Amino acid sequence: MSLAAQQQAPAAAETAILEMRGISKTFPGVKALSNVNLTVRAGEIHAVVGENGAGKSTLMKVLSGVYPHGEYEGDIYFQGRLCRFRDIADSEKAGIVIIHQELALVPLLSIAENIFLGNEPAKNGIIDWNAAFARTRALLRKVGLKEPPTTLITDLGVGKQQLVEIAKALAKEVKLLILDEPTASLNEGDSDALLALLKEFQGQGISSILISHKLNEILKVADTITVLRDGATVDRLDCRAERIDEGRIIKSMVGRELADRYPPRHPRIGQPIFEVRNWIVYHKEHADRQMIKGIDFHVRKGEVVGIAGLMGSGRTELAMSIFGRSYGQKISGQVFLHGKEIDVSTIQKAMDAGLAYVTEDRKNFGLVLIDDIKRNITLANLEGVSRNTVIDDGQELKVANKFRRDLNIRCSSVFQQTVNLSGGNQQKVVLSKWLFSGPEILILDEPTRGIDVGAKYEIYTIINRLAEEGKGIVVISSEMPELLGISDRIYVMNEGRMVGEMPTSEASQEKIMQAIMTSWGS
């Protein structure tokens, strides 16, 4: 393959500040990274792109010592030396600083306190605040912030918080700065300022690795682009040597073949049964931040509707706000079932009306892990197994065993604690719980996240069967091939809006990506 040749060439031609060779990382049951190579030249801005789950974050965690040496295979060379980082502090000492998508600032401490957290200028444990403030001022000037060092983080906007994070990195004498989705929650002005700052650092000899979904931004600043897919390096594009456009990157990102990973679907689609009109939701904490900006969508009888989008596009917020306002505030809009408006103002009312929501986070929101399978399955519909509030143990057991058979939950018995089940079987328990509540509309949020291929197929089969029974199904997924494989119609969501709608027959990964990429900031 020409890939290998490409990788060796630049390392020989120019000095590389970082070389990651043959990195593999395995989680129980999943190979997250397989033989990944990443070479960053000194003083360049290197973009790493890939779909959700392609392995970008895992790779950066390996690099920054979150997964210490010994938990992965392969070698890391930084500034020509073989590095074996034990933890983050170790990699920071070498000059590698990572800024995560979720900012790691303490909201109720000041800028100065945050910048020097764990790194305080101190003598015998007594902090020299004058020195700290002076250095903070100098650092803030470098990133273009004019706030006094005593300002609390919580009083800053997200964009400025990001800049404080960068100032913090500069305080550690960074040589390689890693930014994970730095502009995901920034508006266009802030994003441009941030990118300009990266360019400036480049002039001062600081290299950066930029992880982003926003290809237009990457094309503005990146010198080299590494594309990851399914935990492997699939492409390395040199923006200085050749002209790269978004289409070229997208092709590399999604270019996998669709094999027989989805059960055949014979849809019998009826009239629209579920409709949401002009749905508006504000952020649960920041009352002035609109998360869902007037969404309309509908589901027909027996139809599987997919909602595509990137992380942070508002899909989960949309689903949860519809399901009994379990997310957000100042929610407005209408929900119709069978043409009649329904009240979804509490979870109980939404359930009574015929909705069910299978969460994306089954461990924290879906299951009571210390309870057994049986108790989890009946939790949302205890009335179904009780008489005058007294639970009929025999009836409950019958129900649990029925779902165990129907959904093929692999366990020693329904008395097994759910914490001991594999991800796929846990998901089947959560599905059983909601099926037992007898919904007409089932919203599935990332139903196959963290599940192996075999169990995925089983989940898809269940979804098909439910659709055939005439239920309306909404599937939220970050895996585009999955949406293309199982849904009848796909909505594309971005920044709290529906930015595309297409029948699956006309949809493709490129079209979905295109819809997302052309909608930024619109």
Place this chain on the structure above:
Amino acid sequence: MAQQTLTTEEQAQQGSLGRFIKNNIREYGMLLSLILIMIFFQFMTNGTLLKPLNLTNLILQNSYIVIMALGMMLIIVAGHIDLSVGSVCGFVGAVAAVLIVKLGFHWLPVTFLCLVLGAVIGAAQGYFVAFWKIPSFIVTLAGMLVFKGLALWILAGQSVGPFPVPFQRMSSGFLPDLFAAAEATGQQFNLTALLIGLVVTALVIYFNVRERRAQQAHGLAEEPFVIFLGRNILVAAGFVLFSYLMASYKGLPNVLIVMFALIVLYAFVTSSTTIGRRIYALGGNEKAARLSGIKTNRLTFYTFMNMGLLAGLAGLIFAARLNTATPKAGLGFELDVIAACFIGGASASGGVGKVVGAVIGAFVMGVMNNGMSILGIGIDLQQMIKGLVLLAAVFLDVYYKNKA
């Protein structure tokens, strides 16, 4: 993950008796330690511990702790704590004393009013915990101070008593002996107590057998027959011995009847009703419970209200027992109650714990208090030993959990 599933399946095929004991060591272990502690003190006190008089005292001394432990278990299962129960207990007793003794109200409406007062206090604390998400530790710490102060204030710092006789009977009275006339032989023996004991024993065994039949019908008689038999013989022997001992003194105390009825009620509610199940789910994973349509806030509120009601009842029983309300009443009760729950197998992180466990835990503490007092062990040493027992019980819990 796949491996773990496999090992559980493997376990299922191993010798079922050994496996069963291993899996249930915690539950049987607790009962076993109570029995061992009782045998130990019975031996050390030369048989004083189980003398009918002392046994009656043991029940009377611990009834209010047991009653509050029932409510506390629910609170802890729901993932909270209530530090105010001792103060609420004292305050309610004080209110009863002032109303009955000083202001001359009839004891019956006052009793009812005081129970309502307890529930209202519990509800007030529950309101802040459930709907304002203020940590229960803080809310009830505040409540502890407030009600301690209120009790001092309304008693004006003095003891108030004595209560009218019918009110005292709540604590110090005994179930009248229906066969007393026939028993004119001079030898004091309360046949009614023994008969009630036998009936209860029969009922317990009947329900145990019925439950086992039901389990077998569904093909899941997990418990090996030997253990089932042994457990029932042990329980039956315990009940019969107990009622015989009680019968040879003054019979069954009224408090015992109230306490026993409450234990049965709470054991049933927690194990077999939807509300009980929901409390466990709430404590096990509040977010998942809420997303399953459970009104978690309201449920938390009710658990605190229930706790207040039981603390009120305990306060009345305690005041009736002492025959006065003192400003010091209830001091430190919360510690005994909370300790009883944790010795009884509750988990501090919520979602785990059984009513019967709390009752056993309360008696472990009670028997130790009583036994050590008889032995004349100083209060200083008693405190240390009790503290170490609490730590040991929870340590063993964690130890076996990690091993499993």
